[in-house]
Amino acid sequence: MSKVRVLVGTRKGAFILTSDGKRDKWEVSGPHFAGWEIYHVKGSPVDPNRIYASQTSGWFGQIIQRTDDGGKTWIQPGTPPGEPTTAPGGMPKGESNKFVYDTSAETGKPLTTHQWYDGNQHPWEFKRVWHLEPSLSDRETVYAGVEDAALFRSADGGKSWHELAGLRGHGTGPKWQPGAGGMCLHTIILDPSDPKKIYIAISAAGAFRTDDGGKTWRPINRGLKSPYIPNPEAEVGHCVHRIAMHRSRPGVLFMQKHWDVMRSDNSGDSWTEVSGNLPTDFGFVIDVHAHEPETVYVVPIKSDGEHYPLEGKLRVYRSRTGGNEWEALTKGLPQRDCYVNVLRDAMAVDALDKCGIYFGTTGGQVYCSADAGDNWAPIVRDLPAVLSVEVQTLP
Amino acid sequence: MIRVVLPPHLRGLARISGEVKLEIEGQPTQRAVLDALEASYPMLRGTIRDHVTQQRRPFLRFFACEEDLSHESPDALLPDAVVSGKEPLLIIGAIAGG
Numbered sequence: 001m002s003k004v005r006v007l008v009g010t011r012k013g014a015f016i017l018t019s020d021g022k023r024d025k026w027e028v029s030g031p032h033f034a035g036w037e038i039y040h041v042k043g044s045p046v047d048p049n050r051i052y053a054s055q056t057s058g059w060f061g062q063i064i065q066r067t068d069d070g071g072k073t074w075i076q077p078g079t080p081p082g083e084p085t086t087a088p089g090g091m092p093k094g095e096s097n098k099f100v101y102d103t104s105a106e107t108g109k110p111l112t113t114h115q116w117y118d119g120n121q122h123p124w125e126f127k128r129v130w131h132l133e134p135s136l137s138d139r140e141t142v143y144a145g146v147e148d149a150a151l152f153r154s155a156d157g158g159k160s161w162h163e164l165a166g167l168r169g170h171g172t173g174p175k176w177q178p179g180a181g182g183m184c185l186h187t188i189i190l191d192p193s194d195p196k197k198i199y200i201a202i203s204a205a206g207a208f209r210t211d212d213g214g215k216t217w218r219p220i221n222r223g224l225k226s227p228y229i230p231n232p233e234a235e236v237g238h239c240v241h242r243i244a245m246h247r248s249r250p251g252v253l254f255m256q257k258h259w260d261v262m263r264s265d266n267s268g269d270s271w272t273e274v275s276g277n278l279p280t281d282f283g284f285v286i287d288v289h290a291h292e293p294e295t296v297y298v299v300p301i302k303s304d305g306e307h308y309p310l311e312g313k314l315r316v317y318r319s320r321t322g323g324n325e326w327e328a329l330t331k332g333l334p335q336r337d338c339y340v341n342v343l344r345d346a347m348a349v350d351a352l353d354k355c356g357i358y359f360g361t362t363g364g365q366v367y368c369s370a371d372a373g374d375n376w377a378p379i380v381r382d383l384p385a386v387l388s389v390e391v392q393t394l395p
Numbered sequence: 396m397i398r399v400v401l402p403p404h405l406r407g408l409a410r411i412s413g414e415v416k417l418e419i420e421g422q423p424t425q426r427a428v429l430d431a432l433e434a435s436y437p438m439l440r441g442t443i444r445d446h447v448t449q450q451r452r453p454f455l456r457f458f459a460c461e462e463d464l465s466h467e468s469p470d471a472l473l474p475d476a477v478v479s480g481k482e483p484l485l486i487i488g489a490i491a492g493g
Contacts, residue, residue: 035404059454059488060404060442076408076438095437098446 004350005070005392006358007051008366009038012384014053016071019379021352023370026379029071036063037128040345040388044134044142048392052142052158054129062128064096064144064158077158096158099126099146102165114148115177124148124168131345131388133188137195145185149176149202151214164214167200172219172236179203179239179258180304186344187243191250199253199268204229204239207255209268220268224257241284242344246293254296254323256286256344261298263323274323279310285347289372290355294322297349297357297373299342307362308339316357318373332376333367340365345388352393360386397428397473398483402455405443405486409436414483423478425457426469443486458485 006017013031032038036055044050049070055063065074078096101124103112116122127147135141144152144161150168152161176183184203191197196213199220206221224238231237239258246252255262255271259282262271275281280300289295296319302310309315314333317326340363350356357373360366364383369376399415406412417431426449433440440446443455449469451457457464459477464484476482 034407057404059402059452060408061445061452062441063408063438078437095440095446097441100447 002352003394004352004356005043005048005394006348006366006368006379007041007043007071007388007390007392008360008383008386009041009053009345009388010360010364010384010386011037014038014041014055015380015383017366017379023350023352023356023368024377028380031384032071032074033063033065038387039129040131040390042132042134042390043392044139045136046134046139048394050134050139050157052132052134054132054144056128062097062099062126064129064132066096066158077156078160095160096154099129099144099152099161100163101126101150101168102163104165107165107169114173114183115175117178121174124150126150127182130184130186131188133190136190136192143188143190143198145188145200147182147184148178149183149185149205151185151188151198151200153214164210166210166215167208167217170208170217172205175234175236176202176205177237187240189243189245189253191245192247193250197250197267199243199245201240201243201255203241204258205236206238207240207243207268220264221271222269223264223271223273224262225260225273226258228258242286244286244288244296246288249293252293252322254286254288256283256298258282258304261286261323274319276319276324276326278317278326283342284344285342285359287347287349287357289357290349290351291353292320292355292372295320295372296323297347298326299347299359301341307341312337312339314338314340314361316359316369316373316376329369329373329376331374332369338363343387346386348389348391350391350393356391358389358391360389362386396480397423397431397477398480399428399432400483400485401439402486402488404488405439408438408442411436416480422470423473424470425464425467425473425484428473428484429469454489456487456489458487459483 002021008015013034015030019026039054041053053065113121129144131145133143140157151164187201189199201207208217210217229237242256251267253264261275263274283301313335316329340361347359357369362385366379
């Protein structure tokens, strides 16, 4: 029977939740990296036992962790303890937590400033890794989305990182600005049909696409309307919270923007709103059913000033029509006095025949539905605030 | 022999318990101690000093002999009691936030 492994990042460590395909009895492992913020944990599709974790701290900075045995043991890729930190030729060995913005002459432009909260220009400063996206085809390649917004790639299993500087350098960088959570690159989607096509999203700059493996990028925000910025239909400046894709239709994208749920049928070239009958179209997460590419899930949140569900009722909304027509899913979820949030990387789906849907809350609950959202149950109730949830479906 | 006390998060990262004891070649300065510490425990690189600027991370402080050495030059000599091993160099996570 298949198994599932749920990878949970929290404010105070990582947790690994495992179950068989029934998904009714769970084993909980953790906290791993106790006391550290774990922004994201994600496994390689090529080798599911290889899992990367972004471990971070306001005091001690960024750490990258990796396991090659499904989470039993972890290492910081790079130089083992006691070994020289330089190679025989004197060059530094890879350092897995060294994220240095590219200022090389080859990439040309001085990528030095972006817009700050006060409207002035501000230098790019690395703060943390928000999202790790392992390659769909190469075990050693993994992408990192960081704050201040940039995309990095490692081709050696996380030992060393190099910026794909064409993203910051394509021209709109000075107009990017931080959202309330910082100027983070939080979404990385690799197109399974075209290894050169990558989508990313930044708060608050918007969505971007490369068609040449990361050398050149362009904004893909046409159709987004954000009344809270000076030009509501600007090329960049939109606070995109999350984008999701079904791997069978890589040209169809679904987006949870700050406000508005959006859809694109042309790889992001244009977007249309599909908020439809949602009670509020503010939210953070969005995901697509593993086997039904028109079935989409969101968790509506009251507003940008009140980050909790409407009326204290935690409800997932499902559309089976690719948007516009939404139904509330409530069975097993608290329907009174619930004031948690569900953060942008905290929803995932498994690939079992009856698709499982998972999400974590800032109240420390991780919920699972083993029947595509009809019924829900908590896997755990009392973790630290959940930052991210990923699921692996294992043989 | 110089003794260094790390904050709990960094002891966990380095997979050690208790103090670190370091032999320093040359002048006993903050920079020399941190260089030796990072050579023995490469996983600590970037966690105490910025990778590029080598500046102390903002929320970390250096104390010894009941004195705050955080704003001393990294090339200033450490107190004699630290150099002799009588007192440890304390690396402390500042209390910040609420």
